[in-house]
Amino acid sequence: xxxxxxxxxxxxxxxxxxxxxxxxxxxxxxxxxxxxxxxxxxxxxxxxxxxxxxxxxxxxxxxxxxxxxxxxxxxxxxxxxxxxxxxxxxxxxxxxxxxxxxxxxxxxxxxxxxxxxxxxxxxxxxxxxxxxxxxxxxxxxxxxxxxxxxxxxxxxxxxxxxxxxxxxxxxxxxxxxxxxxxxxxxxxxxxxxxxxxxxxxxxxxxxxxxxxxxxxxxxxxxxxxxxxxxxxxxxxxxxxxxxxxxxxxxxxxxxxxxxxxxx
Amino acid sequence: xxxxxxxxxxxxxxxxxxxxxxxxxxxxxxxxxxxxxxxxxxxxxxxxxxxxxxxxxxxxxxxxxxxxxxxxxxxxxxxxxxxxxxxxxxxxxxxxxxxxxxxxxxxxxxxxxxxxxxxxxxxxxxxxxxxxxxxxxxxxxxxxxxxxxxxxxxxxxxxxxxxxxxxxxxxxxxxxxxxxxxxxxxxxxxxxxxxxxxxxxxxxxxxxxxxxxxxxxxxxxxxxxxxxxxxxxxxxxxxxxxxxxxxxxxxxxxxxxxxxxxxxxxxxxxxxxxxxxxxxxxxxxxxxxxxxxxxxxxxxxxxxxxxxxxxxxxxxxxxxxxxxxxx
Numbered sequence: 001x002x003x004x005x006x007x008x009x010x011x012x013x014x015x016x017x018x019x020x021x022x023x024x025x026x027x028x029x030x031x032x033x034x035x036x037x038x039x040x041x042x043x044x045x046x047x048x049x050x051x052x053x054x055x056x057x058x059x060x061x062x063x064x065x066x067x068x069x070x071x072x073x074x075x076x077x078x079x080x081x082x083x084x085x086x087x088x089x090x091x092x093x094x095x096x097x098x099x100x101x102x103x104x105x106x107x108x109x110x111x112x113x114x115x116x117x118x119x120x121x122x123x124x125x126x127x128x129x130x131x132x133x134x135x136x137x138x139x140x141x142x143x144x145x146x147x148x149x150x151x152x153x154x155x156x157x158x159x160x161x162x163x164x165x166x167x168x169x170x171x172x173x174x175x176x177x178x179x180x181x182x183x184x185x186x187x188x189x190x191x192x193x194x195x196x197x198x199x200x201x202x203x204x205x206x207x208x209x210x211x212x213x214x215x216x217x218x219x220x221x222x223x224x225x226x227x228x229x230x231x232x233x234x235x236x237x238x239x240x241x242x243x244x245x246x247x248x249x250x251x252x253x254x255x256x257x258x259x260x261x262x263x
Numbered sequence: 264x265x266x267x268x269x270x271x272x273x274x275x276x277x278x279x280x281x282x283x284x285x286x287x288x289x290x291x292x293x294x295x296x297x298x299x300x301x302x303x304x305x306x307x308x309x310x311x312x313x314x315x316x317x318x319x320x321x322x323x324x325x326x327x328x329x330x331x332x333x334x335x336x337x338x339x340x341x342x343x344x345x346x347x348x349x350x351x352x353x354x355x356x357x358x359x360x361x362x363x364x365x366x367x368x369x370x371x372x373x374x375x376x377x378x379x380x381x382x383x384x385x386x387x388x389x390x391x392x393x394x395x396x397x398x399x400x401x402x403x404x405x406x407x408x409x410x411x412x413x414x415x416x417x418x419x420x421x422x423x424x425x426x427x428x429x430x431x432x433x434x435x436x437x438x439x440x441x442x443x444x445x446x447x448x449x450x451x452x453x454x455x456x457x458x459x460x461x462x463x464x465x466x467x468x469x470x471x472x473x474x475x476x477x478x479x480x481x482x483x484x485x486x487x488x489x490x491x492x493x494x495x496x497x498x499x500x501x502x503x504x505x506x507x508x509x510x511x512x513x514x515x516x517x518x519x520x521x522x523x524x525x526x527x528x529x530x531x532x533x534x535x536x537x538x539x540x541x542x543x544x545x546x547x548x549x550x551x552x553x554x555x556x557x558x559x560x561x562x563x564x565x566x567x568x569x570x571x572x573x574x575x576x577x578x579x580x581x582x583x584x585x586x587x588x589x590x
Contacts, residue, residue, distance in 0.1 A: 010353065113410065114351075116317055116343075118337040255318065259312060260274065
């Protein structure tokens with residue numbers, strides 16, 4: 001436990017002194033938080049045309065929108081679609097931290113002295129993974145909580161607010177987000193094993209956002225319905241990907257592999 | 264303290280197996296400073312990595328502190344310190360924080376006390392809260408040495424500890440290694456710096472994929488070059504090369520003399536000759552030689568033992584392969 005704590009402390013201390021990483025951890029989530037809040041504000045004041053309502057008909061078939069008037073419906077649909085952005089945080093933040101944590105150590109050649117200490121490889125990987133994952137999950141939950149606080153004030157009715165605390169969002173935040181974090185950490189480690197520049201690692205790792213962008217655009221365009229089923233299916237897919245990635249990442253994160261094969 | 268039996272490491276490269284270390288048999292004694300010499304790519308770092316349980320041997324066995332490599336890796340890592348080729352510090356963190364992290368990783372009981380002890384010992388206490396990235400190369404190397412010693416390991420692996428350091432910083436590091444020797448630690452020192460090896464090491468091993476020779480520097484000199492006495496002769500008594508050859512001829516007649524060479528000696532522009540006499544035991548035989556030369560009218564300016572540099576030893580071993588293969 002002492003070794004685990006030492007590695008996590010080191011990772012966080014190093015992270016806080018790395019301005020680029022620090023800004024990604026703080027400002028990107030704040031931006032992601034701002035967008036749905038702005039959407040709440042805009043949709044509160046925007047008149048709903050008949051055409052808008054027609055386009056949203058498919059979405060309004062969802063039982064959570066039942067009994068809503070047009071303003072409530074559009075506010076809840078637009079804002080909740082934007083909430084998909086919250087799911088980017090558990091991907092972006094850990095990928096950035098993991099990339100800088102591991103590639104950074106490769107660049108400064110500090111991995112070898114670390115690997116020479118009597119810490120087991122799984123414990124080291126776990127500590128580094130936790131140090132990268134925890135801020136991502138924490139920021140996701142903090143931003144979700146802040147959004148709920150804002151929604152409490154800005155939602156035009158309790159029915160709209162109820163949409164944001166619907167169990168489907170609890171699934172997204174409590175199940176899907178942590179699973180995505182694991183995925184992001186492992187992608188960060190895998191990419192780091194082949195790249196010698198932290199920014200290149202971060203950019204490559206960010207490709208992990210693509211499937212989520214598909215979900216986001218699909219939801220905005222009305223092709224994908226965001227509901228409990230969508231998030232459970234997404235969770236199952238991500239969990240499957242996690243198993244494969246943990247296997248691959250663990251295989252790559254071995255002392256000998258790191259020292260002799262990592263470029 | 265460190266023992267290897269047929270230690271091998273092979274790497275796969277371009278479809279074929281590359282031998283980095285091939286059948287290393289070695290024994291390093293407790294409290295010894297052992298110099299591991301070899302050219303770039305000889306497999307020195309690979310050997311250190313195997314002994315520090317960072318990579319697994321492909322074949323053979325090794326023991327460090329009586330613990331078997333491959334069977335007690337964590338226990339070995341807890342009792343060895345390693346100074347890697349590059350300091351590998353966390354450059355954004357302070358010197359003190361760098362050490363505290365490693366003290367925790369090594370399970371040091373009095374973290375703050377040990378960190379302070381080594382920061383003071385290496386003259387870094389006043390800069391303890393400065394970021395390691397702001398340090399000079401010499402200071403970084405000292406901090407890396409402190410990191411390797413925090414848990415008081417009885418065995419220390421040092422890979423090129425003075426490489427890329429300026430002479431003053433290199434001297435500081437070498438002086439510190441001297442103090443470590445006094446503490447009874449076993450030090451396995453990989454170096455290219457032959458002068459450093461000469462000054463610090465009790466024994467040296469010359470290595471290129473396999474161990475070519477291992478002994479004290481003096482013993483290797485004797486094995487390679489024998490022992491040689493140099494007699495410098497003052498010019499006034501000499502009529503020229505012919506007389507020097509005559510003196511050499513009479514020395515050659517002594518039964519214990521193996522070889523005599525005559526060289527010009529123009530030290531200080533005063534002219535003269537040198538007789539380079541190979542023999543088994545200079546301390547015992549020199550008086551007889553000197554008596555003979557004086558009796559034949561030679562005026563002797565100096566008598567020295569010819570001491571080949573470690574560089575001569577190293578190059579001879581690298582080119583001829585075996586002690587005794589050289590002239």
